[in-house]
């Protein structure tokens with residue numbers, strides 16, 4: 018039986034994020050009213066509640082905020098990827114996102130480690146991942 022990853026819930030609001038990933042770009046929302054940058058996509062700015070939100074492409078640089086290493090697959094789709102991590106990365110532009118840091122040396126990861134965005138495709142789905150620098 019072929020395992021498939023759980024699919025993201027793509028809405029009208031988040032569609033630009035996912036379509037950008039399909040072409041290898043990481044986008045975030047920018048509020049024209051107060052200047053806040055945010056992820057995940059929302060109908061309104063989490064700072065000023067403004068709704069004049071545009072999309073900006075990230076340069077891809079960020080830092081590792083925290084992470085957890087998985088040594089057990091809680092979803093069968095991940096069993097061939099163990100061990101892997103689920104991480105929170107803060108982009109230089111400000112937004113934070115839940116992602117993976119790709120490494121063969123998980124013990125070498127550290128808080129505030131510089132990381133760089135790398136688009137990844139798994140089972141036909143474009144997702145974010147980051148490489149440690």
Ligand SMILES: [Zn+2]
Pocket residue numbers: 048049050051052053062063064065066067
């Ligand atoms: Zn705002």
